[in-house]
Amino acid sequence: MRIELTGVSVEVAGRRLVHDVTLRAGSGRMVGVVGPNGSGKSTLLRCVYRALRPATGTVRLDGADLHAMDAREGARLLAALPQEAGTEFDFTVAEVVAMGRLPHQRGAGRASAEDTARCARALARVGAGHLAGRGFLGLSGGEKQRVLIARALAQDPRVLVLDEPTNHLDIAQQLEVLALVRAGDTAPDAADGDGRAGERGDRLTVLTALHDLNLAARYCDELYVLAHGRIAAAGPPHDVLTPELLAEVFGVRAHRVRHPETGAVQLLFDRLAAPAADS
Template sequence: MSAASLTLAGASWRAPRGPVILQPVTLNLPAGRVLGVVGPNGAGKSTFLRLVYRYLKPANGAVLIDGEDIWTMRARDVALKVAAVLQEQPTDFALTVREIVDLGRLPHRGGLVRSDARDAAVVSAVLDRLDLHGFAGRRFGSLSGGERQRVMVTRALAQEPSLLVLDEPTNHLDIRHQLEVIRLIRNLDMTIITSLHDLNLAAAVCDDILLLQQGQAMGFGTPDEVLADDTVSRAFGVLARRERLTPSENSHFTYQLNI
């Protein structure tokens, strides 16, 4: 399946009878790009992601995948295009890792249709890709937080989406598996939307950055365009300085409390 484009046309969200949590956002992300959503806690990152994977319906505006409003599509059709990996993970599943990953194939099957050879091949391939074949028979609830995170990423890949949403994908992972997920993000043939706390990681991995602060978009564009010292300092309430040791190296941020 090919990568999908993402368009937000003035999409916003507010709690029922409550305040606006995310002010209108307008952006166009071409197919195959990696978008990093960054900002301080409470900036609206998770709300933005929930609009993209059709968990929340915009109060105003629209979210479009390949030019089609996702709220005019059947939920199953959206699931064939969009997969999400969330921070919140169930811990009491009695299912095995292979059974969890196989759940990613459900949008490709109708009703109570059982898995077929194609499903089994996809599941085996993604288990190999995330180095989880040795865990295939383990109960999901017996795994560590990092292991569960890798299983949920694997389940999303089994869905074969055109657009993948990742909410803080490196949380709970050790350094080795953080690097593996980062490498995976760069090598996947799909559009990726990921929220990240680490600005240095976002600048290194993402093609584009959406910077949010208190529910407002402070910038959208390439990391060099959006992650300017003054913009980052205002968004996070710190003194931020971006440094590059040599012209060929990726830049990195250093921070100091603004006291």
């Protein structure tokens, strides 16, 4: 399922934070939004997962206006992991992940055996199956993040929107989570134990904001660089992450190298030299 933003501007408290953004993530693609702090990444994604409504422009899933959809219909298609995601009540991990199944249940119906199985598989996919009986509030930051990603996967979406999904994760977990969503399909049971195919085998479309440019370069098919709420550059990571752009947008001097195994562009950073003082 493709997601398209056309001419999207976002205002918060009367201030325009995102200006006329046009962005496209093709079906099964992983697209990253990068930029310095305050560039509008989270604001833009909040508009995509309907926490904010655009002041102008549209957000469409396969051509259908997302903001015109019924909330339940939209939640069946798109799941999100916001930066501030969490819960103030001490639900068990299993209960938190089960919340991802609510859009698929009618009324206040109980979780079915299928729902329970999907939740268990989602936890297993993020390496958190052993946490199912634990209280969510007692988990470490990294454990909480993995559980929330499992909740999003259990929702069985076609599009996944992630705002800084590697927060609180150690290096190994960062690589595991991004590899999971990069390669993931939209059906948690696409490879059931009996070998049968799942309901859908098409890959997730992923839109994610990332701070780490090396992770973005390694896992994303395309990048959109935001600066002051506007698109400064867009395209494949190798074309976008140039020393000139990184100096202009991030204020750093970058040295590009190739990852020895994947061939992806990787970056080494130095501070930009301070301008010489006038004599």
